[in-house]
Amino acid sequence: MASEKQLSIYEDSTAAGFSRPLLLTPSEDLKGYIAAHVGRLLLFGITCVSVLAVLFIFIFVIRESLGFLLGHGLGGFLTSTAWHPESEPGEFGAVGMITGSVYVTVCSLLVAVPIGLLAAVFLSDIAPFKVRQYVKPIIEILAAIPSVAYGFFALLVLSPLMQNELGFTTGTNILNASVILAVMALPTIISVAEDSLSAIGREIREASYGLGATRAETIIKVVIPAAHSGIIAAVILGMMRAVGETMVVWMAAGNANQIPSPWWNLSAAVRTMTATIAGDMGETVQGSMHYRALFAIGLLLLAFTFTLNMISEHLLARARRVKGGGK
Amino acid sequence: MTLTLTQKGETVEESKILEKGEIAEDEIVVPCCDAANDAGSVVVASDFTLYYGSKVGVKNINMKIYPQRVTAIIGPSGCGKSTFLRSINRMNDLIPHVRTTGCLAVNGQDIYDKRVNLVNLRQQVGMVFQKPNPFAKSIYDNVAYGPKLQGMRNRVQLDEIVEESLNQAALWDEVKDDLKKSALALSGGQQQRLCIARALATKPQVLLMDEPCSALDPIATTKIEDLIGQLKSRYTIVIVTHNMQQAARVSENTAFFCLGELIEYDETGKIFTNPRVKQTEDYITGRFG
Numbered sequence: 069m070a071s072e073k074q075l076s077i078y079e080d081s082t083a084a085g086f087s088r089p090l091l092l093t094p095s096e097d098l099k100g101y102i103a104a105h106v107g108r109l110l111l112f113g114i115t116c117v118s119v120l121a122v123l124f125i126f127i128f129v130i131r132e133s134l135g136f137l138l139g140h141g142l143g144g145f146l147t148s149t150a151w152h153p154e155s156e157p158g159e160f161g162a163v164g165m166i167t168g169s170v171y172v173t174v175c176s177l178l179v180a181v182p183i184g185l186l187a188a189v190f191l192s193d194i195a196p197f198k199v200r201q202y203v204k205p206i207i208e209i210l211a212a213i214p215s216v217a218y219g220f221f222a223l224l225v226l227s228p229l230m231q232n233e234l235g236f237t238t239g240t241n242i243l244n245a246s247v248i249l250a251v252m253a254l255p256t257i258i259s260v261a262e263d264s265l266s267a268i269g270r271e272i273r274e275a276s277y278g279l280g281a282t283r284a285e286t287i288i289k290v291v292i293p294a295a296h297s298g299i300i301a302a303v304i305l306g307m308m309r310a311v312g313e314t315m316v317v318w319m320a321a322g323n324a325n326q327i328p329s330p331w332w333n334l335s336a337a338v339r340t341m342t343a344t345i346a347g348d349m350g351e352t353v354q355g356s357m358h359y360r361a362l363f364a365i366g367l368l369l370l371a372f373t374f375t376l377n378m379i380s381e382h383l384l385a386r387a388r389r390v391k392g393g394g395k
Numbered sequence: 396m397t398l399t400l401t402q403k404g405e406t407v408e409e410s411k412i413l414e415k416g417e418i419a420e421d422e423i424v425v426p427c428c429d430a431a432n433d434a435g436s437v438v439v440a441s442d443f444t445l446y447y448g449s450k451v452g453v454k455n456i457n458m459k460i461y462p463q464r465v466t467a468i469i470g471p472s473g474c475g476k477s478t479f480l481r482s483i484n485r486m487n488d489l490i491p492h493v494r495t496t497g498c499l500a501v502n503g504q505d506i507y508d509k510r511v512n513l514v515n516l517r518q519q520v521g522m523v524f525q526k527p528n529p530f531a532k533s534i535y536d537n538v539a540y541g542p543k544l545q546g547m548r549n550r551v552q553l554d555e556i557v558e559e560s561l562n563q564a565a566l567w568d569e570v571k572d573d574l575k576k577s578a579l580a581l582s583g584g585q586q587q588r589l590c591i592a593r594a595l596a597t598k599p600q601v602l603l604m605d606e607p608c609s610a611l612d613p614i615a616t617t618k619i620e621d622l623i624g625q626l627k628s629r630y631t632i633v634i635v636t637h638n639m640q641q642a643a644r645v646s647e648n649t650a651f652f653c654l655g656e657l658i659e660y661d662e663t664g665k666i667f668t669n670p671r672v673k674q675t676e677d678y679i680t681g682r683f684g
Contacts, residue, residue, distance in 0.1 A: 271528035275530065281540075
């Protein structure tokens, strides 16, 4: 057996030449300790800002609307369509706005979901890699266009078109707002759905092809069912975009507080919850019942989007688990 | 391959066309395998070459695979053994820019003919993959997937096939009470046997296995190997494996691939005890680069 000397080309043990000490000096140690802890606290504080913001928004909205909810109760608010906040005594029926919001949201989803999902399937399973590389960023640009710009388009292009070509009595109506909202929801839907479809591994697709399935059968029977959580989440995220959007519906939906009659009349003008808040807030006296009623609408919206958000988070988490091969 | 390319310019032109995914008409003219008529073999490759774009996947393979036997394909990583296996049911079609020359015949039919019915080919040449890849469906629906694609709707018939396939895959006793449970809840070894059952459910003649045990522990591996032993009386099995002991244990014939070429193909006993080629010997004894 070789002695230690023979294994080393150096004569003595320090000859490897470590020029700097391997132990921290006490002052270096202290500095490191302080830096690590101060840094951690700082970052924690900064992170807390956004968490606190959510909390404060909730508290603020609830506090401002509490006066209304205690004074008038939810009864008239959720059953009546009469919205005359400035008359004496004021009437605060929000049903017209709630149905308005539901109308534009549902109609926009009816347009956006089929288009969005088909586009997502095309991008994930059919388009060659090069096409996806260029098309996806372009679709995502749609999400970066300010909503006022969409509003212009609705007012100056779609509105006259509907009035003159389709013979609608007003160009600003449910259909107009829904089409624009659909375009705005598309990037979210396509992007999230495409991600969840692509996350379904190549192995699963190969298993299906290996059993003699065609591409269509593979997509419909295997890929889409496996990605269903992510796809539903995509739809809900698109829905949140449509529910919360203000500027476009204010500009394009016509702002008439009414329930369309007959119910399939999509050429009717409606007023949504968001447009009511944005439109009325500037005209109310701070602290008045009208002002507090607007906050009650805000609270309703908040509760709605909060629920949707929870559902989509849950579904996306489930989609990730399925992808990871969990149970 | 009788396509003669006289000038360099022509060669370049042809590869350009093919990269766009079109099929060169001339290639159909290649007289497909006298070997295809060779009785007694299920899969016949003659001068079969596969390119990924301009890269060669496998080169000039001449090989006959015989029925009711296990044929093992061994070789170092990247030697083209999986590529060749996946050629037998045209799974390589899913990869862009793949083209082939020469001939690969299954049951006497050149499967790279334009008119080949891929659905029928893949249902008769089943495949088991390296990683267990059950669908996110119930155990029952996983096995019934293939028969349902063939248009089978009769519940009684489906039940029968599912039970028979799971039985053949030695999984029935473990799952018969949980057929509605998600396949993803099974262990890795069970999932792999489920994938075998799923492949058997389409009543294949040939079963291709691409390193079916590489993601499994030794106990699950033993089970799969036993299963292969039971299945070979009814099916023609081709198995790609990294594990030479496994090839020695389960197969009758062994092919050794290296750098995209078939180096040696013989009875398993001969390959492992008395290989003809030096390269094979080096690989088997572990002296390989």
